[in-house]
Amino acid sequence: QDNTFWWRGGVIYQIYPRSFMDSNGDGVGDLPGVTERLEYVASLGVDGIWLSPFFTSPMRDFGYDISDYRGVDPLFGTLDDFKRLLERAHALGLKVIIDQVISHTSDQHPWFQESRMNRDNPRAEWFVWADPNPDGTPPNNWLSIFGGPAWTFDSRRQQYYLHNFLSSQPDLNFHNPEVRAAQLDNMRFWLELGVDGFRLDTVNFYFHDQHLRSNPALTIDATRTMGAPKENPYTWQRHVYDISRPENVDFLRELRALMDEYPGTTTVGEIGDDTPLERMAEYTSGGDKLHMAYTFDLLNSPRSPDYIRGVLQRFQQFAGDAWPCWALSNHDVVRSATRWGSEECAFAYPRVALALLFSLRGSVCLYQGEELGLPEADVPFERIQDPYGLPLWPDFKGRDGCRTPMPWDDTPLAGFSTIEPWLPVAEPHLPLSVARQQEDPESMLNATRRLLRFRHQHPALFDGDMELLELGEALVAFTRERGSDKLLCVFNLTGQPQTAALPEIREALQEHGFQYEVSGGTLHLPPYQAAYFRL
Numbered sequence: 001q002d003n004t005f006w007w008r009g010g011v012i013y014q015i016y017p018r019s020f021m022d023s024n025g026d027g028v029g030d031l032p033g034v035t036e037r038l039e040y041v042a043s044l045g046v047d048g049i050w051l052s053p054f055f056t057s058p059m060r061d062f063g064y065d066i067s068d069y070r071g072v073d074p075l076f077g078t079l080d081d082f083k084r085l086l087e088r089a090h091a092l093g094l095k096v097i098i099d100q101v102i103s104h105t106s107d108q109h110p111w112f113q114e115s116r117m118n119r120d121n122p123r124a125e126w127f128v129w130a131d132p133n134p135d136g137t138p139p140n141n142w143l144s145i146f147g148g149p150a151w152t153f154d155s156r157r158q159q160y161y162l163h164n165f166l167s168s169q170p171d172l173n174f175h176n177p178e179v180r181a182a183q184l185d186n187m188r189f190w191l192e193l194g195v196d197g198f199r200l201d202t203v204n205f206y207f208h209d210q211h212l213r214s215n216p217a218l219t220i221d222a223t224r225t226m227g228a229p230k231e232n233p234y235t236w237q238r239h240v241y242d243i244s245r246p247e248n249v250d251f252l253r254e255l256r257a258l259m260d261e262y263p264g265t266t267t268v269g270e271i272g273d274d275t276p277l278e279r280m281a282e283y284t285s286g287g288d289k290l291h292m293a294y295t296f297d298l299l300n301s302p303r304s305p306d307y308i309r310g311v312l313q314r315f316q317q318f319a320g321d322a323w324p325c326w327a328l329s330n331h332d333v334v335r336s337a338t339r340w341g342s343e344e345c346a347f348a349y350p351r352v353a354l355a356l357l358f359s360l361r362g363s364v365c366l367y368q369g370e371e372l373g374l375p376e377a378d379v380p381f382e383r384i385q386d387p388y389g390l391p392l393w394p395d396f397k398g399r400d401g402c403r404t405p406m407p408w409d410d411t412p413l414a415g416f417s418t419i420e421p422w423l424p425v426a427e428p429h430l431p432l433s434v435a436r437q438q439e440d441p442e443s444m445l446n447a448t449r450r451l452l453r454f455r456h457q458h459p460a461l462f463d464g465d466m467e468l469l470e471l472g473e474a475l476v477a478f479t480r481e482r483g484s485d486k487l488l489c490v491f492n493l494t495g496q497p498q499t500a501a502l503p504e505i506r507e508a509l510q511e512h513g514f515q516y517e518v519s520g521g522t523l524h525l526p527p528y529q530a531a532y533f534r535l
């Protein structure tokens with residue numbers, strides 16, 4: 001069976017290894033812990049996993065700051081542990097995608113240590129160095145995504161270096177062909193080990209403007225909800241010259257040529273940009289660049305059917321033959337059950353939200369705990385770890401609330417560890433634990449399994465052409481068409497019952513688990529329910 005295109009429409013379960021399963025009782029999740037729980041992951045009916053970074057790192061940004069691209073951090077285990085994980089996943093029919101954070105390194109990486117020594121060492125041009133202005137200020141107005149200037153002065157080299165994130169994450173100079181070759185070579189190392197692909201961190205940040213032009217003045221476009229929370233003013237700089245450079249497209253072709261040497265592998269690039277869907281089209285069309293693009297459109301989505309319709313409209317308008325990988329939650333944003341849900345509706349909102357996610361053209365990333373309907377955890381200030389959140393507290397509470405340990409059972413440490421973990425177990429998560437939900441056919445966990453089976457039974461849901469329908473203000477509705485199969489999908493994301501006039505239907509699809517009524521051509525959709533028909 002040709003499995004080359006497994007990723008097209010695939011559902012990928014994102015594992016944040018620090019918080020998934022601690023096998024050695026040090027309070028931090030690890031690779032053997034992941035391996036131990038792969039059977040559970042496979043039982044969901046997903047196609048593969050994406051592992052957030054487990055590479056050697058000083059952990060300033062919890063692994064998104066890498067000091068050895070080919071090493072496993074001892075906190076997570078050994079390379080042999082990774083090989084065992086890979087083997088077990090493959091035996092269970094799960095593909096394995098790993099994170100590649102190639103845009104920046106850790107400041108502890110030997111490349112940076114060498115580069116900062118002076119201006120004429122062999123790696124002098126591997127990072128982005130620039131002289132201060134005559135008054136000592138940074139070379140231009142570029143801002144870090146995590147706040148403050150994107151430049152830090154290095155006292156040894158007597159120059160500024162660029163960092164789009166923390167100052168401990170110096171930005172590599174991708175204009176230098178040696179840098180590109182070195183990173184592709186690091187990626188080949190993992191391909192040779194047998195991984196099935198890469199999630200590419202900050203894929204639109206690889207290149208910078210070589211003229212170092214200042215970005216246009218800060219403008220706040222309140223109609224867009226891209227990027228981090230509004231409380232962080234730095235998000236609102238319009239990055240024109242420092243990210244998403246046109247040179248990137250050529251590099252993505254180089255990268256694709258490497259991937260094509262390993263058939264059946266895939267790439268999903270994370271795009272943080274003002275116009276992400278347009279960028280997605282640029283990066284994934286034509287079959288010679290990225291396989292999939294991952295944007296923040298639904299990750300930062302507010303609770304509004306209008307907003308979702310807007311995203312889908314823009315997708316229709318700009319995406320062309322682009323292939324998205326949609327997500328509602330990840331390790332960087334407030335969990336969708338909290339962003340959209342409310343106390344009263346318990347599983348109702350997360351369930352209909354997942355149904356919508358699983359019915360969109362493209363692939364999907366499901367974040368650990370999303371299948372349990374976990375709300376965002378309330379992490380007290382004393383326990384905050386995120387270097388992004390700390391300085392902005394309490395306006396922006398950082399990303400710890402979506403990174404707390406996975407609740408495996410309802411004991412105080414949630415079956416995650418045998419000691420107090422690096423982030424506290426969220427008490428409200430205990431009644432939602434895997435053990436508790438496993439046996440209940442009506443649980444969110446079993447609803448997720450049902451919805452994943454439903455998606456696999458109806459390939460039009462992930463592969464079909466999509467047409468948006470106007471069935472009323474409060475509803476999100478579209479058709480999905482593949483060959484002679486034409487499906488109508490209607491979602492009520494609100495807490496009120498909704499009605500809609502239906503077109504002529506051939507058959508109501510079963511086994512998704514939602515409840516509704518049709519009478520005299522009118523669909524009656526109770527709060528947080530969905531309906532699927534064959535036209």
Ligand code: TEU
Nearest residue numbers: 061064165201202226227228272273332
């Ligand atoms: O996140 C990238 C990131 O923060 C941006 O995409 C940002 O959200 C967006 O541009 C908003 O406009 C990745 C990782 O997922 C995150 O955990 C890391 O901290 C970050 O890169 C740095 O490596």
